[in-house]
Every structure is written in structure tokens, then in C-alpha cells.
Amino acid sequence: xxxxxxxxxxxxxxxxxxxxxxxxxxxxxxxxxxxxxxxxxxxxxxxxxxxxxxxxxxxxxxxxxxxxxxxxxxxxxxxxxxxxxxxxxxxxxxxxxxxxxxxxxxxxxxxxxxxxxxxxxxxxxxxxxxxxxxxxxxxxxxxxxxxxxxxxxxxxxxxxxxxxxxxxxxxxxxxxxxxxxxxxxxxxxxxxxxxxxxxxxxxxxxxxxxxxxxxxxxxxxx
Ligand code: NAD
Numbered sequence: 587x588x589x590x591x592x593x594x595x596x597x598x599x600x601x602x603x604x605x606x607x608x609x610x611x612x613x614x615x616x617x618x619x620x621x622x623x624x625x626x627x628x629x630x631x632x633x634x635x636x637x638x639x640x641x642x643x644x645x646x647x648x649x650x651x652x653x654x655x656x657x658x659x660x661x662x663x664x665x666x667x668x669x670x671x672x673x674x675x676x677x678x679x680x681x682x683x684x685x686x687x688x689x690x691x692x693x694x695x696x697x698x699x700x701x702x703x704x705x706x707x708x709x710x711x712x713x714x715x716x717x718x719x720x721x722x723x724x725x726x727x728x729x730x731x732x733x734x735x736x737x738x739x740x741x742x743x744x745x746x747x748x749x750x751x752x753x754x755x756x757x758x759x760x761x762x763x764x765x766x767x768x769x770x771x772x773x774x775x776x777x778x779x780x781x782x783x784x785x786x787x788x789x790x791x792x793x794x795x796x797x798x799x800x801x802x803x804x805x806x807x808x
Contacts, residue, residue: 600750602652626679693737730796746802
């Protein structure tokens with residue numbers, strides 16, 4: 587059967603790209619998927635991706651969903667369409683990936699989603715993102731309950747600040763980064779590689795399921 591096969595959705599940039607590299611370095615065959623070919627908000631596109639991987643590689647062992655978008659805006663100012671855009675990718679997209687991965691994985695396989703510190707700590711101006719990530723953390727727990735009896739594990743990683751194309755716009759707001767680092771015991775932001783190490787761990791940790799792993803320099807303690 588050869589090496590295990592991982593699919594990394596949202597794998598073209600940032601944390602997802604680092605996860606793809608870390609899996610490759612750990613001996614996995616990796617399929618990277620991203621826009622425009624694969625859109626997590628489109629059920630048919632996710633199903634076609636996973637069917638294609640099974641057809642060409644003959645097995646599927648781990649599906650990582652690192653797709654994400656955000657927006658900045660106060661609740662009283664935010665357009666409903668903008669709310670829907672973020673929730674559609676960050677929460678409904680996670681559901682769609684989990685649904686179709688859960689249908690196709692065999693016992694021993696696992697699903698890993700990217701939640702966020704913002705799923706447990708509110709961030710002003712980030713309502714749809716925070717609400718989606720809180721929902722995604724709970725979705726992970728429900729997924730673990732439902733898929734556990736079939737031997738499929740469902741976990742998430744909740745990173746703190748990692749500077750990537752997603753977070754770069756917020757970094758331009760004066761004081762934001764300094765404020766974050768002041769509220770982080772280890773006093774620095776993380777790297778995509780530090781998040782990727784956790785993904786490889788979760789993919790292999792056969793008795794870990796329903797876990798939302800905080801990786802944030804201790805910021806969740808503050
Ligand atoms: P990024 O912008 O570098 O990468 C996100 C990727 O998702 C991009 O390649 C983008 O094309 C893809 N994507 C967006 N919409 C998509 C869609 N509809 N279908 C498929 N792919 C889509 O961002 P990142 O910082 O690497 O974020 C990765 C994940 O980690 C996201 O879920 C994000 O919410 C989460 N996260 C990031 C941070 C951080 O500080 N960077 C912190 C906590 C959680």
C-alpha cells in the first residue's frame with residue numbers, strides 16, 4: 587500500500603503550506619488542494635477532490651483543512667454578506683470537508699481542522715471569524731463522537747498569532763501585534779512550522795480524538 591496519504595485543503599499558503607511540507611518530511615504522500623480548483627464551500631468540489639485522491643493513490647489516511655478567511659469590522663457596521671462569506675468558509679467549509687472526509691476515510695484515518703485562539707478568546711472586529719472558530723471547535727468534538735466508533739479520529743489545532751497572508755492586514759493596525767505579544771507568556775508569535783509539527787503529531791496519535799490543541803505561546807492562559 588506504500589506511504590500514508592494526506593490531503594491538505596487550503597495548502598497553498600501559510601500554515602497549510604507548512605503542514606504539507608511537514609507531512610512530506612515525515613514520509614507521507616501529500617496532495618495539496620486550494621482555490622480555485624477546490625473550494626471548501628462547494629460540496630461537489632470537495633467530494634471530487636477526495637474521490638480523485640482515492641482513485642489516483644488508492645488510499646486516504648488524513649484530511650487536513652487549513653482553508654480560512656477573515657474580515658475586520660464592528661458588528662454594527664458589518665454587512666451580512668461579509669458575515670456569511672467568513673462563516674461559509676470557516677465553519678460551513680469545515681463541515682463540508684469533515685462530512686466528505688468522514689464518508690471516505692477508513693479506520694485509522696483522521697481529520698484535522700484549523701480552529702483558532704479566537705475560538706475561545708473574543709477579538710474585537712472579528713465577530714464572524716471568532717464565532718466560526720468557536721463553532722468549529724465544537725464541530726470537532728461532535729465529529730469525534732460520531733466518527734470514533736468507525737475508528738476515525740477528529741481533531742483540531744487552535745493557533746495563536748502566526749504572521750501569514752491571513753493576518754498580515756491586521757498587523758498593519760498600530761499596536762495590535764504589541765498588544766498580542768504582551769498577553770502571551772512566551773512573548774512571541776508562532777511560526778507556520780510550529781503549527782505543522784502539531785498536525786503531524788495529531789495525524790499519528792492513535793488514541794487522541796476530539797482534541798482542540800492550543801498552540802499559542804500560552805496566550806490562552808491570559
Ligand atoms: P493563509 O491565508 O496563508 O492560508 C489560507 C488558505 O486558505 C489560502 O491558501 C486560501 O487560498 C485558502 N482558502 C481560502 N478560502 C478557501 C476556500 N473557499 N476553499 C479552499 N481554500 C480556501 O492563512 P493561514 O494563516 O495559513 O490560515 C490557515 C488556517 O489557520 C485558517 O483556517 C486560519 O483561520 C487558521 N488560523 C490562522 C492563524 C494565524 O495567526 N495565521 C491563527 C489561528 C488560526
